[in-house]
Amino acid sequence: MISRRSPIRTIRRALIGLPMAILLSVFFFYPLTDILVMAFQPENGDGFTLTNLSRFTDNYYLGVFLDTIVISAAATILSIILGFPLAWHLHHATSAHKRAFWALVTLTPLMLSLVVSSFAWILILGSNGLVVPVIRTLGIDVTSGLLNSKTAVVIVTISSFISYMILNIYSALQNIDPSIVRAARIHGASPTTAFFRIILPLSTPGIVSGSAIVFAMSMSAFVIPFLIGGGRVKVIGLFVYNFTVQLYDWSGGAALGLLLFLLTIAATWAIAVVGDRLTPWHRRGT
Amino acid sequence: MIVRGVIYSLYALLTLPVICVIGASLTAGDFLSFPPDGLSLRWYSAFFADRELMRGAWISLAIAAATTAATVAIGVPAALFLESDPPWRRLIGSLFLSPLNIPLVLTGFAMLVLFTRLNLVNATGLFIGHVVVTVPYMVRTILSSLALTDPALPRAAAIFGAGPFRIFRHVTLPLLKPGLISGCVFVFLASLNNVALSVFIASPGSSPLPVVIFSRMDSVASPSIAAGATLLILFTAGCVFAFERRYSLLGPLTGGRI
Numbered sequence: 001m002i003s004r005r006s007p008i009r010t011i012r013r014a015l016i017g018l019p020m021a022i023l024l025s026v027f028f029f030y031p032l033t034d035i036l037v038m039a040f041q042p043e044n045g046d047g048f049t050l051t052n053l054s055r056f057t058d059n060y061y062l063g064v065f066l067d068t069i070v071i072s073a074a075a076t077i078l079s080i081i082l083g084f085p086l087a088w089h090l091h092h093a094t095s096a097h098k099r100a101f102w103a104l105v106t107l108t109p110l111m112l113s114l115v116v117s118s119f120a121w122i123l124i125l126g127s128n129g130l131v132v133p134v135i136r137t138l139g140i141d142v143t144s145g146l147l148n149s150k151t152a153v154v155i156v157t158i159s160s161f162i163s164y165m166i167l168n169i170y171s172a173l174q175n176i177d178p179s180i181v182r183a184a185r186i187h188g189a190s191p192t193t194a195f196f197r198i199i200l201p202l203s204t205p206g207i208v209s210g211s212a213i214v215f216a217m218s219m220s221a222f223v224i225p226f227l228i229g230g231g232r233v234k235v236i237g238l239f240v241y242n243f244t245v246q247l248y249d250w251s252g253g254a255a256l257g258l259l260l261f262l263l264t265i266a267a268t269w270a271i272a273v274v275g276d277r278l279t280p281w282h283r284r285g286t
Numbered sequence: 287m288i289v290r291g292v293i294y295s296l297y298a299l300l301t302l303p304v305i306c307v308i309g310a311s312l313t314a315g316d317f318l319s320f321p322p323d324g325l326s327l328r329w330y331s332a333f334f335a336d337r338e339l340m341r342g343a344w345i346s347l348a349i350a351a352a353t354t355a356a357t358v359a360i361g362v363p364a365a366l367f368l369e370s371d372p373p374w375r376r377l378i379g380s381l382f383l384s385p386l387n388i389p390l391v392l393t394g395f396a397m398l399v400l401f402t403r404l405n406l407v408n409a410t411g412l413f414i415g416h417v418v419v420t421v422p423y424m425v426r427t428i429l430s431s432l433a434l435t436d437p438a439l440p441r442a443a444a445i446f447g448a449g450p451f452r453i454f455r456h457v458t459l460p461l462l463k464p465g466l467i468s469g470c471v472f473v474f475l476a477s478l479n480n481v482a483l484s485v486f487i488a489s490p491g492s493s494p495l496p497v498v499i500f501s502r503m504d505s506v507a508s509p510s511i512a513a514g515a516t517l518l519i520l521f522t523a524g525c526v527f528a529f530e531r532r533y534s535l536l537g538p539l540t541g542g543r544i
Contacts, residue, residue: 013372014372017368020360020363027414027418031397031400032396035396082296085289085292112519113496114479116496120304123307123310129319129320159299220390220392223485223500261389
């Protein structure tokens with residue numbers, strides 16, 4: 001097709017994208033740039049400083065960073081382990097009806113407000129909830145309930161974000177050409193071998209993209225740690241929230257937010273690199 | 287058999303929070319518990335009598351409705367613009383979708399700083415914030431339904447002499463309708479249930495329902511909170527069931543790759 005793009009038409013076309021561009025510039029990019037600058041400015045003044053950032057390099061904050069990474073990594077890995085069977089089940093649904101039904105069940109956590117699901121888990125894990133009496137009959141002392149722990153935060157994080165993992169793995173499974181699996185079976189591969197040699201490697205793109213989403217969301221989570229951790233679980237997102245909303249220490253919040261953002265980008269990049277290595281058709285070239 | 291059991295119990299775990307909240311809201315006792323202590327609807331009347339919760343519910347609905355309308359007005363033209371293959375399409379596209387990639391805790395913080403200066407820490411600020419973080423879903427959904435439509439149709443209309451507005455009204459818009467509806471439902475629900483952004487911008491007089499629930503949870507929570515949460519769940523589920531059949535809600539989550 002020959003493209004005939006007169007300048008007037010181009011400008012007229014650009015006009016329809018203008019509201020979006022203005023909205024995001026004024027209410028998104030500008031304020032974000034503003035807090036980025038704030039991270040490098042001394043409090044109440046102009047100039048340039050790194051003190052906002054360097055105050056987060058002591059052992060206390062290194063521990064907070066480490067805890068955040070451990071919680072996010074645990075939530076991500078467990079989401080893969082728990083999510084894969086569900087994606088598999090969804091992929092093998094025998095009728096469109098059943099698939100729609102189970103897809104809806106899979107999506108339930110996404111349709112719940114974070115505040116509602118946290119609330120539910122407080123009821124489940126709290127001292128007079130569902131789980132504690134069961135553990136007590138086993139003779140283990142859990143007088144204070146299971147809340148206010150990293151384990152509880154990991155559980156609620158998984159239950160809130162696992163849908164992203166399932167959806168991503170599911171779409172990767174849908175993209176696998178069934179004739180490859182059939183060919184492997186014809187050549188004598190057992191169902192287990194076919195799974196581990198063909199299906200699992202071919203679903204890595206889904207696992208990788210799901211992991212990147214779940215990990216990034218867990219890293220910056222603050223609602224769940226706030227409500228479930230009860231002040232005992234210290235993660236970066238929670239500190240950013242506390243610095244800005246409760247302490248009004250905006251320079252500190254901005255600096256910590258910047259560190260959180262850079263760390264998340266580095267981690268998702270690392271996940272993508274590792275995932276690339278594990279994906280068979282990328283390895284073939286090297 | 288074992289595998290099947292594991293899968294069904296995992297599905298059960300996914301729905302467990304919903305069941306617990308609904309169950310706890312029906313308690314006849316004075317305290318939150320699951321399983322409930324007897325059955326009654328008294329905490330629903332307590333919810334409807336609670337002025338703060340009710341105001342939160344109305345604010346939530348109003349903001350969600352206004353946000354949906356604004357995302358249509360802004361997001362649909364933005365998607366059409368991207369589809370018209372402008373220069374730097376990839377760059378502009380990823381900028382348009384970037385609110386999805388910035389942690390909400392940073393977006394919320396940045397907006398708090400801006401809105402404090404502009405004196406917008408109120409319902410208007412909440413509305414603007416919700417539009418910014420949900421409009422990318424609308425753009426994505428519209429983009430993915432545009433990708434499915436036949437580009438020859440609007441061209442054919444143009445050849446037969448239709449002007450740009452006629453083409454939009456009679457060709458593009460009907461083709462976009464399914465995507466538009468699923469985008470609207472998704473944006474409405476995302477706004478209705480949002481808490482991570484709202485806690486930054488909400489002020490005591492203008493807190494939407496999830497923020498009211500959030501702020502009441504650290505003190506001794508009454509079962510009327512569970513009633514509010516249940517109403518939020520039921521409303522969301524109602525919207526999903528009403529539309530899921532005909533319009534997939536998966537589009538906004540997975541579609542529209544730039």
